[in-house]
Amino acid sequence: MSSNPIILQSEKLTKYILETSVYPREAKTLKELRNVTATHPWGFMGADPDAGQLMALLLKLLNAKKTIEVGVFTGYSLLLTALTIPDDGKIIALDPDREAYEIGLPFIKKAGVEHKIDFIQSPALPVLDKLLEDDSNKDSFDFAFVDADKDNYWNYHERLLKLVKIGGLIIYDNTLWVELLPGLKRMFQYPKENTGRLL
Numbered sequence: 001m002s003s004n005p006i007i008l009q010s011e012k013l014t015k016y017i018l019e020t021s022v023y024p025r026e027a028k029t030l031k032e033l034r035n036v037t038a039t040h041p042w043g044f045m046g047a048d049p050d051a052g053q054l055m056a057l058l059l060k061l062l063n064a065k066k067t068i069e070v071g072v073f074t075g076y077s078l079l080l081t082a083l084t085i086p087d088d089g090k091i092i093a094l095d096p097d098r099e100a101y102e103i104g105l106p107f108i109k110k111a112g113v114e115h116k117i118d119f120i121q122s123p124a125l126p127v128l129d130k131l132l133e134d135d136s137n138k139d140s141f142d143f144a145f146v147d148a149d150k151d152n153y154w155n156y157h158e159r160l161l162k163l164v165k166i167g168g169l170i171i172y173d174n175t176l177w178v179e180l181l182p183g184l185k186r187m188f189q190y191p192k193e194n195t196g197r198l199l
């Protein structure tokens with residue numbers, strides 16, 4: 001939820017929820033990163049804090065330790081994940097844009113969670129394929145968050161189903177953006193392909 005009330009359709013209600021429930025729970029470094037991201041020309045791409053808090057809840061419920069993030073930008077969801085998983089947790093974070101990641105890096109360092117992050121400057125697909133070449137990576141991740149180029153969502157899904165373990169969680173941002181993204185329709189048409197992994 002941003003100040004743009006897309007789902008609730010009520011600016012007042014959106015503001016009320018953000019001010020009474022979301023902002024008070026937001027970590028200081030996340031708030032600082034969100035404010036800096038808002039000054040970026042593409043700042044609207046940053047993850048929203050309420051979506052982040054839902055994600056943190058899911059990470060905790062899952063007791064997630066090993067995660068993948070596709071689409072980092074300035075790193076709001078990455079920092080949130082790093083703050084939520086245990087100290088020996090690991091995140092493989094993929095994005096071709098290192099410049100944007102470096103905007104968030106000082107906040108990641110300030111929060112003391114850089115050691116949990118392996119940022120790889122690359123489009124995600126070749127890295128996911130490389131991970132799959134090593135059998136020990138299969139069924140080894142607890143959690144994946146995809147917030148990147150929508151046309152590749154199905155390609156990501158095919159690979160993440162093999163990397164994320166049974167009982168793990170794969171989350172996609174913006175699946176209802178404009179309309180159900182064509183690349184995602186297959187996921188809903190073939191639910192058996194998702195067996196054992198929540199989506």
Ligand SMILES: C[S@@+](CC[C@H](N)C(=O)[O-])C[C@H]1O[C@@H](n2cnc3c(N)ncnc32)[C@H](O)[C@@H]1O
Nearest residue numbers: 045046047071072073076077095123124147148
């Ligand atoms: C909506 S932003 C991500 C927002 C981020 N999760 C956050 O919390 O602020 C989308 C990101 O996807 C990245 N991206 C675009 N194509 C990509 C690809 N093929 N592989 C990985 N990341 C990609 C862009 O560079 C951009 O930083």
